[in-house]
Amino acid sequence: MTRKDDYYNRAKQEGYRSRAAYKLKQLHEETGIVQPGDTVVDLGAAPGGWLQVATELVGDSGSVLGVDLQRIDDIDGVETIRGDMTDEDTRAEVVERVGKADVVLSDMAPNMTGEYSVDHARSVYLARQAFETALEVLEGGGDLAVKVFEGPDTGRLRTDMEAEFEYVRAIHPEASRDSSSELFLVAKNHLTAPVRTGDELAVTIEDVGSEGDGIAKVEGFTLFVPGTETGEEVQVTVVDVKPRFGFAERVD
The missing domain is CATH 2.40.50.140 (Nucleic acid-binding proteins)
Known part of the structure; x- marks a missing residue:
């Protein structure tokens, strides 16, 4: 059985809506990104695998908001917004609805063209939308995880994230497909200080x-x-x- 089939079958057996649920589980195992009681915003959340895992992790005292252009079927305890995160109105609605959050997650990916340079650039653009949203809603000490396809623009994105967080890690979850170039940048401890290193x-x-x-x-x-x-x-x-x-x- 291939690894792809393994995670697909596990998702079916364990009631998750997508094999992507195991990516978030593995990110959490490595970084502890979602804690009980957290307020979590999940961008690009359809069909809802990450929402299911996030809900389990935050428990009854936490809250989860999912955002996607596609419809997300109801999940107990989860609020949703149907909208495009590249649209300013959608971002404004997220900020208004959530107020302040402890964690922002993004598994957003572009519609694939098959041309790697285009797909990479679009993935970085979506990751930046998540990053900029995180800067608006995260509490001090909050965390961010974004998906991006590896390429020449990834380093600049990581550098920009490092200026706003205590540290950033690049992680390739085991649950990612063998053929995928995706990685996740996990940024820990959002800095809300009025100064930065070197000032x-x-x-x-x-x-x-x-x-x-x-x-x-x-x-x-x-x-x-x-x-x-x-x-x-x-x-x-x-x-x-x-x-x-x-x-x-x-x-x-």
Whole structure:
């Protein structure tokens, strides 16, 4: 039995709407992307295999919203929007409906032309739609997983995602078909900080923490600056940014 047949048959036996359900299961096993109680947005959700898995993972205390141009048959506990994510009205409806989310998932793929450069470019475009939507709806510390076909534009997309998340991993789920060039970029811990690694700025040290590092505030965001004292005004370079705090080094 081929791997393709194995996942197809497992989906039928276990009640999943598509073999793609196992891709999300494997992404979750590697990254823990969906947790109990999460609010999840699934883009390109039809026929609903990922929605089924996401619902299992979030449990009764979580919520799941699925979006697709195709109709999605009802799933208990899941809300759906029928619309095209390349359309601004659909994205606006997603933002309005969900408010803030913990996870954005995208298994969106273009209609295949058979010309690889075209299909790759279109897949990157769809992945960017998901990425931009995630920037609008994700809470600080939220996660994103997007499908893309490998090619020359994948690296730029990953770089752009790395600027907005603590880190990004590229994963090839075992459940992907052998002939597929698809990979998933999983971005963890959305950064909502007003600073990014490499920024240089002037700060005032407002306090000293228990570890002896100076504490500065930038628009309410905490920066730890070693080797400083309360009341100092110093020029610093940001060296690491976490979802809720960062680290900087003095340069003066």
